[in-house]
Amino acid sequence: MKLTILGGGGFRVPLVYGALLQDHAEGRVTHVVLHDLDTGRLSAVTRVLAEQAAGVPDAPEVSATTDLDEALRGADFVFSAIRVGGLEGRANDERVALAEGVLGQETVGAGGIAYGLRTVPVAVDIARRVARLAPEAWVINFTNPAGLVTEAMSRHLGDRVIGICDSPVGLGRRIARVLGANPKEAWIDYVGLNHLGWVRGLHVAGRDELPRLLGDPDLLGSFEEGKLFGVDWLRSLGAIPNEYLHYYYFNREAVRAYQQAEKTRGAFLHDQQARFYAEMTNPDAPALKVWDDTRAEREATYMAENRETAGAGERDEDDLSGGYEKVALALMRAIARDERTTLILNVRNRRTLSVLDTDAVIEVPCHVDANGAHPVTVEPLPDHATGLVCAVKAVEREVLSAADSGSQATAVKAFALHPLVDSVNVARRLVEGYTEVHPGLAYLR
Structure with a gap:
């Protein structure tokens, strides 16, 4: 089976390859193609992968190319892990936003919008090429902003593109661990958008253990989210938010x-x-x-x-092991071998959340099999969460519209409507500032 990794010179690629090296079952990945525009980065990552594979007799073959079409032809799975503008672009996203007194994080607020505006056109081109050159391939999207980019690609690939993120997995693992439960045996009631979701329950053997956590201040304050958000706020919410909601609440x-x-x-x-x-x-x-x-x-x-x-202190050692590569491997196994599993993924809503239309990409538990990922029906969100989800989804839709039309006015609207941008004039200055530093935004007129 052939796996193509777009952004193959990226720093986190060895995490994926390390996970592949542990898979020795029939139907595993036997050939990994790394695609990147930077030959120096490709060379560096290829060296790391070669050392990882030393002593592993059935290690997947690795090749590298700067030709996108060549990389895609014949692929069974495509991992999209690109970063348009590189880390210099991310640093500029932060700098421009902070100069206006608003958040510049790469997926949240102004920084996320800027990243999305320059990434969506590239992601759409990739989706069109996959549809033409590898129509039977499954695309697993790592590229941030993950929900937005997955939705852009889904307009050309339908349900054959699935977005992944390790944040919900890590959150569920931490909650299970502090409750003394096995994460593999727990059902995590998680719902929202990428980097904008809440755990509302953790069920073990049919019993929801989250009330026990929320009712014990010492237990609740003993793990990452308890330290980050504070015990009182979590108990007020009656849920455990994704860590990225710290940017909204604080x-x-x-x-x-x-x-x-x-x-x-x-x-x-x-x-x-x-x-x-x-x-x-x-x-x-x-x-x-x-x-x-x-x-x-x-x-x-x-x-x-x-x-x-x-005042949360250092991260726990157990939280330093990553996780998105494990989600990706589990997703591939479920599809390629029909090894049915349940994962929290970014997929089209269908009828899962009634406040959003069927094509909106959301982040929820999904049953996965050979036919792809199927979102599980969930209970409605409380009003405060519904309002935030709907507001941010509306912003994502404006980003998609601006990327499609090249309208600078629509880009301003996307910034101005975001809950973390507090002025239309600030939105206008953000578009001006980002256009000056990002050649990839020259299409906005």
């Missing part, structure tokens, strides 16, 4: 922390990964060790500003 504090930080997250990763890829030009460098050390630093500093604002 927006002023988050913006202030990012403004005061020595470096934004994007600038930090830009410099860190620049060092990694520079070191990989040394043929004697131990590629896998250098990559692993860099990854550990990356994971330990994740959402550091938010944790500092909340």
Whole structure:
């Protein structure tokens, strides 16, 4: 089976390959094609993968190319993990937003909109090529903003594109762990959009254990989200929010922390990964060790500003192991081998949430089999969550419309309607600022 990874020179690709190396069953991936526009990055990642495969007799073959059509032809699965504009683009997203006093995070608020506006046209081109060159392939979208990009691609690929994220998986795992439950045996009642969802229940053997967690202040305050949001706020919500909702519930504090930080997250990763890829030009460098050390630093500093604002301290060691590659592998196995499973995924709504139309991409538990991912019916969200979901989905739709039409006025509308952008004039200045620093937004007129 052939797997094509778009953005194959990306830093997190070895996580995916490491997961593939543990799969020795019939029907596994035997050929991995890395596609990237940067030959230096491809070379660096290929070296890491070669060291990972050392001593594994049935390791998947790895090849690399800068030709997108060549990479797609004959693919059974396509992982889309591109970053349009690179980490320099992410750093600019943060900088422009923070100068206007609003959040610049890569998937939330102004930064997420800017990232979406330059990514959607590229993602749509990829979707069209997949439909033409590999019509039977399944596309698994890692590219952020994951829900928005998945919805853009679904307009050309239908249900054959599925978005994944490790945040809900990590959240469910942490809740199960603190409750003394096996995450593999728990049903997680999670619903929302990507980076905008809530766990409303965790069922073990037919019993919802979440009330026990919410009723025990010591237990509730003992894990990441309890420390991040605070026990009182979680008990008020009656649910455990995805960590990215910290940007909404504590927006002023988050913006202030990012403004005061020595470096934004994007600038930090830009410099860190620049060092990694520079070191990989040394043929004697131990590629896998250098990559692993860099990854550990990356994971330990994740959402550091938010944790500092909340006084949450360092991340627990158990939360430093990633997870999105495991979701991707489980998803591939379920489809390729009909190994039926349940995963939290980004898929078209169908009739799952009545407040959204059938084509809106949402993030919910799905039953997965050889025919793809099927969203599970969920209870309606409370009004406060419904309002936020509908507002952010409306913004995503304006982003898609702006990307399709090239309308600068529609792009301004997308920014202005977002709950974390507090002025139409700010929205106008954001579009001006982003257009100046991003060549990929030159299509807006």
